[in-house]
Amino acid sequence: xxxxKETQKLxxxxxxxxxxTHNLPELYNPISYTFSLGGKRIRPVLxxxxxxxxxxSQQTALSAALAVEFFxxxxxxxxxxxxxxxxxxxxPSVYKKYNTNTAILSGDVLMIMAYEQLAKCDAxxxxxLLKRFNRCAIEVCEGQQLxxxxxxxxxxxxxxxxxMIRLKTSVLLGFSMFAGAYLANGNEEKAETYYRVGEKMGMxxxxxxxxxxxxxxxxxxxxxxxxxIMMNKKTYLLLKAxxxxxxxxxKEISKWLEMKxxxxxxxxxxxxxxYRLSGAVDDAIRMRNSYYESAMQAMSKLGADQEAxxxxxxxxxxxxxxxx
Amino acid sequence: xxxxKETQKLxxxxxxxxxxTHNLPELYNPISYTFSLGGKRIRPVLxxxxxxxxxxSQQTALSAALAVEFFxxxxxxxxxxxxxxxxxxxxPSVYKKYNTNTAILSGDVLMIMAYEQLAKCDAxxxxxLLKRFNRCAIEVCEGQQLxxxxxxxxxxxxxxxxxMIRLKTSVLLGFSMFAGAYLANGNEEKAETYYRVGEKMGMxxxxxxxxxxxxxxxxxxxxxxxxxIMMNKKTYLLLKAxxxxxxxxxKEISKWLEMKxxxxxxxxxxxxxxYRLSGAVDDAIRMRNSYYESAMQAMSKLGADQEAxxxxxxxxxxxxxxxx
Numbered sequence: 001x002x003x004x005k006e007t008q009k010l011x012x013x014x015x016x017x018x019x020x021t022h023n024l025p026e027l028y029n030p031i032s033y034t035f036s037l038g039g040k041r042i043r044p045v046l047x048x049x050x051x052x053x054x055x056x057s058q059q060t061a062l063s064a065a066l067a068v069e070f071f072x073x074x075x076x077x078x079x080x081x082x083x084x085x086x087x088x089x090x091x092p093s094v095y096k097k098y099n100t101n102t103a104i105l106s107g108d109v110l111m112i113m114a115y116e117q118l119a120k121c122d123a124x125x126x127x128x129l130l131k132r133f134n135r136c137a138i139e140v141c142e143g144q145q146l147x148x149x150x151x152x153x154x155x156x157x158x159x160x161x162x163x164m165i166r167l168k169t170s171v172l173l174g175f176s177m178f179a180g181a182y183l184a185n186g187n188e189e190k191a192e193t194y195y196r197v198g199e200k201m202g203m204x205x206x207x208x209x210x211x212x213x214x215x216x217x218x219x220x221x222x223x224x225x226x227x228x229i230m231m232n233k234k235t236y237l238l239l240k241a242x243x244x245x246x247x248x249x250x251k252e253i254s255k256w257l258e259m260k261x262x263x264x265x266x267x268x269x270x271x272x273x274x275y276r277l278s279g280a281v282d283d284a285i286r287m288r289n290s291y292y293e294s295a296m297q298a299m300s301k302l303g304a305d306q307e308a309x310x311x312x313x314x315x316x317x318x319x320x321x322x323x324x
Numbered sequence: 325x326x327x328x329k330e331t332q333k334l335x336x337x338x339x340x341x342x343x344x345t346h347n348l349p350e351l352y353n354p355i356s357y358t359f360s361l362g363g364k365r366i367r368p369v370l371x372x373x374x375x376x377x378x379x380x381s382q383q384t385a386l387s388a389a390l391a392v393e394f395f396x397x398x399x400x401x402x403x404x405x406x407x408x409x410x411x412x413x414x415x416p417s418v419y420k421k422y423n424t425n426t427a428i429l430s431g432d433v434l435m436i437m438a439y440e441q442l443a444k445c446d447a448x449x450x451x452x453l454l455k456r457f458n459r460c461a462i463e464v465c466e467g468q469q470l471x472x473x474x475x476x477x478x479x480x481x482x483x484x485x486x487x488m489i490r491l492k493t494s495v496l497l498g499f500s501m502f503a504g505a506y507l508a509n510g511n512e513e514k515a516e517t518y519y520r521v522g523e524k525m526g527m528x529x530x531x532x533x534x535x536x537x538x539x540x541x542x543x544x545x546x547x548x549x550x551x552x553i554m555m556n557k558k559t560y561l562l563l564k565a566x567x568x569x570x571x572x573x574x575k576e577i578s579k580w581l582e583m584k585x586x587x588x589x590x591x592x593x594x595x596x597x598x599y600r601l602s603g604a605v606d607d608a609i610r611m612r613n614s615y616y617e618s619a620m621q622a623m624s625k626l627g628a629d630q631e632a633x634x635x636x637x638x639x640x641x642x643x644x645x646x647x648x
Contacts, residue, residue, distance in 0.1 A: 027469040082425040101406040101472065104428060105465055108402060108435070112370045112481040115439060119454045127447040130454065137436045141429055148425065179485060243437055 003052070003311040004045065010058055011044045014066050017119065028093045030106040031113075034073050037089045043068040043176045044054070049312050050180025050194050053304035061183045063120035064129070068176045070114035071133075075140060077107035082148065087223050111137075125183055136175040143168025156234045158243060162203070165236075170202025193302060200295035203318060207288040208320050210235040214272055215281070225269030231246070232257050236287070240273075241280035249278055292320055327376070327635040328369065334382055338390050342441065354418045354430040358397050361413040366529070367392040367500045373636045374504025374518050377628035385507045387444035388453070392500045393458075394438035397568070399464060401431035404565045406472065411547050449507055460499040465491025480558045482567060494526025503598070517626060521642075524619035525640060530613040531643050534559040538596055539605070548594030556581050560611070562595075565604035573602055580630075616644060 015035055022028045044065035051061035058065075079085070080093035087093060095103035121129055146164040150156045177198030182191035212221065213228040213252050214237060228235050241253060253274050256267055296313060307308050339359055346352045355473060370387035372499035376384035403409070405416035405427050419427035438526075445453055470488040474480045499520030536545065537552040538561060552559050565577060577598050580591055599605050620637060 024466055024469060026473060027466060078428055081428060104402055104405060105469060105472075109434075109462060109465045110467065111432070111435060112458055115454065116458045116462070119451065119458055123451040126454070127443065127450055130439070130443045130450070132438045134436055138433060138440070141433045141436065142348055142351060145348060145429060148429075149350055271461075 003307060004315055006042060006050045007045050007052075007058060007311075010048065010062060011041050011065060011069065013201075014062050015069065018066050018070075018105070018113070026102070027106055027109055030077075030098050030102050031073075032109055033097065034077060034088070034094055034110075037091050039073075039089065040319070041069060043072055043172060045315065046173060046198060046201070046312070047176040047180040049315075050177040050198075051184040051307050052180075053194075053312070054184030054190075055300070055305055056180045056184030060122075061180050063117040064179045064183055065176075067117035067133070067170060068115045068179070070110050070117060070141075071137065074107050074110040074114065075144070077103045077110060079144060082144070090223065103323035114306060119184060125186060128188065129179060129182065132175060132178060136171045139167045139171045143171075150234050156239060158236070158239050161234065161236060161239050165206040166199065166203065169206045170199045173202035173205070174199035190302070192299060197295045197299045200291045201297070203296065204288045204291040204316075204320060207236050207284055207291070208322075210237055211281070211284050211288070214268070214275065217278040226264070226272075229268050230264055231270045236284050237275045237280050240283050241275045243281070244278040244280055245274075247272065252280075288320065292316065327373075328639055331369050331372045331376075331382060331635075332365060332370065333434055333535075334386060335365050335389060335393065337391065338386050342390050342437070343396075351433055352425070354401075354426050355423050355434055356502065357395075357421065358401060358412075358418055358434075361415050362473060363397075363413065364643070366391060367396050367496060368527070368634070369639065371500040371504040373506040373632050373639075374501040374522075376504075376520075376638070377626070378505045378508035378514075379629060380508030384446075385504050386572060388503045388507055389442040389500075391438045391441035391457070392496060392503070394434050394441060395461060395464075396496060398431050398434040399440065399468070401427045401434060405539060406468070411486035414547065445507060449510060452512065453503060453506065456499060456502060460495045463491045463495045467495075467561060474558050480563060481564050482560070485558065485560060485563050487629035489530040490523065490527060493530045494523045497529070498523035514626070517622060521619045521623045524615045524622070528612045528615040528619065530646060531560050531608055531615070534561055535605070535608050535612070536646070538592070538599065550588070550596075553592050553595045554588055560608050561599050561604050564607050565599045565602040568602040568604055569598075569606070573598065577602075592629075612644065 019028075019032055019035060047065045047068055048058040048061055051058055058088070076088060077094050080088060081095045081100055085093055085190075086096045091097075093103075094106065098106075116131055118130060119126070143164055143166070146160075146167055150160070150164065172196040175198070177194035178191045181189060185191070189247040209226065213235070214226060216225055217227045227233075232238075238253075242250060245253060253271070256262065256271055259267070296316075299312070301307065343352075343356055343359060356646075357627035358370060371386055371389040371392055372382040375382055377597075389472055400412060401418050403425055405419045409417055417427075419431065422430075428522075439457075442454060442457055443450070467488055467490070470484075474484070474488065497521040499522070502515045505518040506512060509515070513563045534552065537559070538550060540549055542549045551557075562577075566574060569577060577595070580586065580598070582594055583591070620640075623633065623636070
């Protein structure tokens, strides 16, 4: 645990230092605000732990760690506009606290700030790192586009859903682990294994996020429980419930999806029960665990630094067991 | 003229090729649309001419040229949302033709595509190029923020205005010339002179744009003449007219600025006349020419390839003499 706390401290200090050099408050205050909301900083932690696992000092990879956290927060600023999400970690999202134009422009700057941090990495490793970061960034946007497309479609398959969350969420975790390892050892092939580990962990985390949106602890969850259900969002749980359901269960689920102005509490409770009945909840937990175990198995073969590997495992397990 | 035509052809072919590799139409069609609207491609032309002036083949700098054009078009997609500008080159702007979310996300992808092109540049020159591009990109966003801030302020000085257009417009022209020269010769100091030339040309072009918005040829101008005047936009012309005006002229201008629901044609005609009377139009033309001449003077000392330099001069003069 010590290593994780040290890593998080390094990241928070790095963020403070990277954010304090600018003026023009209309542009930069929304950025400071979004970082003041906190967050688990999973991506930079994974990146720095990967560097440690490959025997490098975290300082070597710190600017890349800030880059992935900046990029992630850029996506939050823009996604919250597109998803009309008024809350972020229990506080007004940037476009709500300020306005849409501010969230657009501050988000743009935040993306460029990610590239500014990336540009500070070892010049010999920069060309490949930049190329991989660009690919990852494009994929994240494509994932967001697929997510939007799915809202307007009647049927989405589980495979399509998994590909969407791979793009929207997992590739950035994959890139984070790739970058930490590659900056540490310059070995692209080995870093590629870290990429696949991060990608699988990302899948596990996202399925857990879907689960928590319906079954998390209301006292700890930053937003209202059941938001996905109320919006008929095509999550793993809903898609799997529809896939598993027999005729009568399918009709029952469809009835709730199509109901105009349902009582929110009733709809949420009912669908949570139907998800359980269909076996979708068990399937989600099984799928989550399977991604996680596959990630850890690949990781264990890499001969990485053991203290850092144990820290990674303990962090991941806390994230996957969490109730908020 | 031959060199310019060849340069433009190379750029258009490069754009076609860089845009055709993607699917996911919801995300990429808006990007193809925005390029189909055309445009003068001034930034990539300047970049490639700078490479030629320093004796390199244009192919060396083509991906950087596409990068600046992609970045410029990204700013158009997002700025049109922020400025609520329904038209772009006489056609619906992206957020109008599609919707705001599409313009946000396609714009984001376009910015990343700029970095994808940049990543293809010579690896030895990439670190500095990326650093300079990032700085330029941040400055463009800061310029847009200042432009927005000025809308909500009563008084803006000419110096503040010039700094705003330097950031919003000129630094990208400066970077374009820097990048072409630097990719050609690897000489940062010499490339810096190209930067200053491009920056000054950008100032001249922007003052010309302000002028054309009020005095351009309605038959050739892509949007309605007098848009800036109708929106009380704090352009060089308005700020200079207010600075030059004696008491009675100042009152007359202020009266039109404050009038609720004026007749548009009348307001436009009247302010065009008041701008002339105040000497602001003459001052704008003088300022524009002074920036341009200073740019050409710096350029002439560089010992650049003469054919390319003549092409640059002839292109610039056409742009500065244009009526639309």
